[in-house]
Amino acid sequence: MKILVAEDDATSRWVLERVLKRWGHEIQTVETGTAATEALCAADGPQLAILDWLMPGATGPEVCKAVRAQAQTLGKPRYMILLTSKADKHDVVVGLDAGADDYITKPFDQEELRARVKVGLRVVELQNQLAERVAQLEESIAREKQLQGLLPICCYCKKIRDDGNYWHQVESYIVSHADVRFSHSVCPDCSERVRKEIATHAAEKASQARSKDK
Template sequence: HSAYIILLTAKERSQDIVAGLQAGADDYLTKPFDLEELRARMQAGLRISELQDSLAERVRELEDALSRVRILQGLLPICSYCKKIRDDSNYWQQIENYVTAHSGAQFSHSVCPQCYEEIVKPQLEELYPTGRKTRKDTRQENEDAR
């Protein structure tokens, strides 16, 4: 906990007050003092001290979170053809590996509708042309023949 220091003194000159505050006091009260005023200043000091402690804890939490955050920024040299990224060691690596290493993001692979139509579907049609029998068709014919 942080300490809240109230300087209680008989010195009441302006330069004494300034010297006391510069020495580390958070508040200054001169004698003779009013007990209610002292209590009020102590309660204010307690509130301030609790807020400072709370703020310090929040700063620690944010610094800890920030130390775990990794971000990508700046320009990434990427191959126009294979989409590999050149790292700081001049090594070309898959975009997924680079992004994962520099951000912690994970990838899940899929095929977008455009690539399915332009790439996957023609490959499937080449492997399984219309009218060509599949293993399933052949199996079914064999079972029917029995």
């Protein structure tokens, strides 16, 4: 998964990039808060970010707030970790209230960073799975709703007309609009009718054969 590193200090940015790449992550780096906001708000932007608190253009908390304001339009979740030298509880609360998911203090410990990144990746993966399940559920509900209400059906051939004015066999229409499959059998009434038709047809064939013999 791609991780965004937003850090204006070149040395800190290089260290973070080197460490994260060593752990197997794809890294995108930016130097300003403005660039971080643009990257995270892009449709295909990174889902996990490590943001320095103090950056040109916008602070880390301001980036978090801007990204959260567009959460409904992003499609996929964003997990943001603030990297800061501010260890005061008030500052931590300010960062979390702005929309950050986690924080780590400078100078950071690599093992602590690894653990917090792993937590972020797990959360993002779970949120992605949840979003996929919700989308599947909404699609299923939408299909079921299409089977409610009045269905225009031909009184002769029993085909059903869809919203595009196309006619479909009952089976194909229901299969495409609901999570069902058909297994075909013969009901008792039809079985009796077909049996009589077969017997009548056989009798006619036998009668025709006798007529030819004469």
